[in-house]
Amino acid sequence: MAARTEESDTAREQTKAEQDVDQVRQRAARDQQRLDSGMVTSPKDLESLQSEIASLAKRQDDLETVVLDIMERHEAAQARARELAATLEELEARVTDASARRDAAVTEIESETERISAERAELAATIPADLLKLYEKLRTQQGGVGAARLYQRRCEGCRLELNITEVNEVRAAAPDEVVRCENCRRILVRTTDSGL
């Protein structure tokens, strides 16, 4: 915006300076006509007319230098505004692109969440009510993880290894019995990698 303001300010300045040059040029032309008409005859008037024409020529020259200077500044401002407009356009395109990718990701995450929630609900329906209730209670107490895999005699919930007595208890438990970690109280899930 600052570059655009600079651009329009210098354009206005240029117009004004060009008008100043025009005024001086017209006045010099009028003086020259009077001189050429032969109607001014007194030597004193002729001298003053010639002197004015000379000083107007000098003034015109000075003003034209001013115009050139303003033109240079205007062109620089124009180039800068163009360059910034191109950068802006590029950045806006990147924002549009990033927004589209974000929206696509959100859609994908939402549909995945929906799918997983449905899967979970289906699975939860097959689990006995009292076990599910215990699991939900533990999950609330234990930062979202109510059950943990028992892997090589280690509870993957609290990362503690079971001692030999605990291992023996788990080993002796029936396959459908709910076993818990003595340390964190989470439900332990036995697999072939449990080290029993």
Ligand SMILES: [Zn+2]
């Ligand atoms: Zn544990």
